[in-house]
Amino acid sequence: MVLMRNAIGVLLAGGQGERLWPLTRDRAKPAVPFGGVYRIIDLTLSNCLNSDLRRVFVLTQYKALSLNRHVRRGWSSLMGHGDFMEVLPPQMRVSQHWYQGTADAVYQNIYSIGSEQSNYVFILSGDHIYKMNYLKMLEQHVAAGADVTVATLEMDPAEAAGKFGVLETDKNWRITGFEEKPANPRTSGVHAGKCNASMGVYLFNTQLLVPILIEDAENPASSHDFGKDILPRIIDRYRVFAYNFRDENKKETSYWRDVGTIDAYHEANMDLVSVTPVFNLYDASWPLHSWQRQYPPVKTVFADPDRMGVALDSIVAGGSIISGGRVKKSVLGYDVRVNSYSEVEESIIFNHVTIGRHCRIRRAIIDRHVELPEGTVIGHDLEADRARYSVSENGIVVVVRPESLIEEPE
Secondary structure (H helix, E strand, O other): OOHHHHEEEEEOOOOOEEEEOOOOOOOHHHOOOOOOOHHHHHHHHHHHHHHOOOEEEEEEOOOOOOHHHHHHHOOOOHHHOEEEEEEEOOOOOOOOOOOOOOOHHHHHHHHHHHOOOOOEEEEEOEEEEOOEEHHHHHHHHHHHHOOOEEEEEEHHHHHHOOOOOOOEEOOOEEEEEEEEEOOOOOOOOEEEEEEEEEEEEEEEHHHHHHHHHHHHHHHOOOOOOHHHHHHHOOOOOOOOEEEEEOEEOOOOOOOOOEEHHHHHHHHHHHHHHHOOOOOOOOOOOOOOOOOOOOOOOOOOEEEEEEEEEEEEOOOOOOOOOEEEEEEEEEOOOOOOOOOOOEEEOEEEEEEEEEEEEOOOOEEEOOOOOOEEOOOOOOOOHHHHHHHHHHEEOOOOEOOOOOOOOOOOOO
8 A cells, every 4th residue: 555655646537428418418427426326436536545546636627516516525525634636627727728638638737746746647537437456556567667557458359349449468468559449459469369448547657647748738730638649659669568457346247337328327327226236336345435415314105005105126315205106126316206106117316306196207317306297208108208308329218407507406
């Protein structure tokens, strides 16, 4: 753990998340709820805390009010003396533009990074679901005498084709080549039949990161992205290694998800309510942290045979009342009310939602502060739903409240 005291983290959390629209209409992608009581960013921040990476800058940009509040309220109190998880909005100290890419986002905060004494800088993404001990990555980085280390996932080439940046390595995991989203990924030099896909997690020696960022910022041909621009340019000039992802989720197969689309997001949440979910929320050895308001306990009422308040194979957060309704295979956030004779199935209900009587909700995502009137039917007639709501490729219906000038709490 002493080694981690020489490292800082820079967490990129300014993503607009266009593929998660309309859930990202009013919030940044890392602020989207996950698993009833968490935000997507909580998974990466929990990794930092559990890895003892306790000096972290969180770079925000797009519609970041709720994200800023969440980090300030929930994470600052977890830090010890001299530690921090600090939100940095765009300051334009070295540029007159919003962040132009992942590398530019870090470059624009180069003064903040330089103000902290550190030998190593982790570049992290705030919009993926996974459990990873960053200390193990740093230990390999130091042992290999690396200048830069890139975290990678082993996967089938067909799965990575056109979706991920793919690295080529020698048998010692030194990176020898990189292709951005190739149609035919080259296979691993270590494990035949697999390829090494970039996770978007980077570890730099601080003394190298600063001049690399300055060089990239001065290159007019660059799109200022770590994967597209910086990584290909430094492979032949420095000692750049891959770190093969070691999962702390403790399952047979490694778990890493980019919940960047409505369908992927819905699928990841539905995994959580299965009998034996792939992603384990309940592992005390790798706890997941978040900021949570104080709510009263969950309550289910009415034992009448025709309107029994029940939640089956579901996650239900505090303050929610199942009042004579039936919830099955669903994730309910805080302060949700499901009224009599209503049915909610395979759905994700965000905070402060009221579902009126005699509603039938199936395979839907209901955003915060939505009030569904009595008799509302969603998810049973997709053609009718498309006329009123947003419907994903796989038929997930997303319901958001009308746009408002008032930023109501999440």
